[in-house]
Amino acid sequence: MDKIIGIDIGGTKIAIGRADINGNLEESVRFPTNVSRGYKVIVEEIIERTAELIKGQSVRAIGIGCGGPLDSKRGRILSPPNLPGWDDVPLVEDIKSVFKVPVYLENDANAAALGEFHFGAGKDVSNMVYMTLSTGIGGGIILNNKLIHGVRDSGGEVGHQTILPDGPLCNCGNRGCLEALSSGTGIAKIFREKLASGRSSIVSQWVNRPEEISAKIIADAAKMGDSLAKEVWDSAIYYLGIGVANIVTIVSPEMVVLGGSLTKYGDELFIKVREIVRKRARLVPTDEIKIVPAKLGDDVGILGAVAVGLLGDDR
Numbered sequence: 314m315d316k317i318i319g320i321d322i323g324g325t326k327i328a329i330g331r332a333d334i335n336g337n338l339e340e341s342v343r344f345p346t347n348v349s350r351g352y353k354v355i356v357e358e359i360i361e362r363t364a365e366l367i368k369g370q371s372v373r374a375i376g377i378g379c380g381g382p383l384d385s386k387r388g389r390i391l392s393p394p395n396l397p398g399w400d401d402v403p404l405v406e407d408i409k410s411v412f413k414v415p416v417y418l419e420n421d422a423n424a425a426a427l428g429e430f431h432f433g434a435g436k437d438v439s440n441m442v443y444m445t446l447s448t449g450i451g452g453g454i455i456l457n458n459k460l461i462h463g464v465r466d467s468g469g470e471v472g473h474q475t476i477l478p479d480g481p482l483c484n485c486g487n488r489g490c491l492e493a494l495s496s497g498t499g500i501a502k503i504f505r506e507k508l509a510s511g512r513s514s515i516v517s518q519w520v521n522r523p524e525e526i527s528a529k530i531i532a533d534a535a536k537m538g539d540s541l542a543k544e545v546w547d548s549a550i551y552y553l554g555i556g557v558a559n560i561v562t563i564v565s566p567e568m569v570v571l572g573g574s575l576t577k578y579g580d581e582l583f584i585k586v587r588e589i590v591r592k593r594a595r596l597v598p599t600d601e602i603k604i605v606p607a608k609l610g611d612d613v614g615i616l617g618a619v620a621v622g623l624l625g626d627d628r
């Protein structure tokens with residue numbers, strides 16, 4: 314019983330992998346979710362692909378990471394916006410009844426946090442905060458080796474702390490969330506609005522339509538010295554720094570791990586965030602708190618789910 318299956322379910326793709334107990338990924342598959350097929354058909358494909366990975370192997374448990382809201386204790390998915398029709402569906406029971414091994418469920422950002430904690434950057438610490446910066450901003454908080462689940466699995470939503478009380482509207486309905494200011498989607502939206510209000514930028518020459526403007530393009534233009542891109546990018550990183558400083562002030566973790574596509578645009582992000590944290594988290598010995606890049610890269614989804622399966626109820 315030395316293998317773990319990790320299933321990472323997203324709105325656009327699903328990834329399933331088999332790993333040993335040290336998080337070495339042995340085999341994996343990825344396929345489009347194709348949400349319009351509906352819950353039943355998608356779960357059938359998940360079961361089919363999982364069976365192929367389990368064949369001839371001795372599997373101890375299955376871990377699942379999935380977009381929330383969900384109920385990890387009851388193993389049910391509760392109508393996530395990116396999985397239409399998954400309304401109070403018994404995902405854990407549906408998979409457990411086929412494979413007869415323990416199956417555990419966790420929200421995807423919390424699963425990724427457990428992955429980095431167990432197999433990645435946080436391997437040697439007991440208190441860690443993980444943040445993923447991509448189209449949105451998610452995260453997970455681990456204290457004394459345990460994930461903070463909060464009431465109905467709503468803990469650790471680091472992207473939805475208010476940074477600017479009257480700031481831009483967030484997908485969650487609040488104004489001025491960190492996610493609305495510093496996520497890839499938020500940065501691109503703020504930039505497009507400034508362009509529409511008459512500001513000029515080299516980016517206008519790089520794209521045919523404003524919808525093509527991404528955080529990556531803005532980061533590239535900022536590096537070249539484009540003043541609008543630099544203004545928007547720098548303020549996004551400034552707000553990110555404040556968000557991280559708030560978390561550091563409250564939690565004082567040994568380590569903050571930052572992952573996701575936005576962290577790939579250069580070390581400068583880490584240098585600036587560390588500087589802001591030093592300046593703003595005044596009651597915390599910030600030189601003892603490491604702010605570091607994630608280590609698991611594109612495998613964080615699968616390995617996060619593997620960590621959920623491996624740790625089981627002990628997470």
Ligand SMILES: [Zn+2]
Pocket residue numbers: 472473483484485486487490492493
């Ligand atoms: Zn929000």
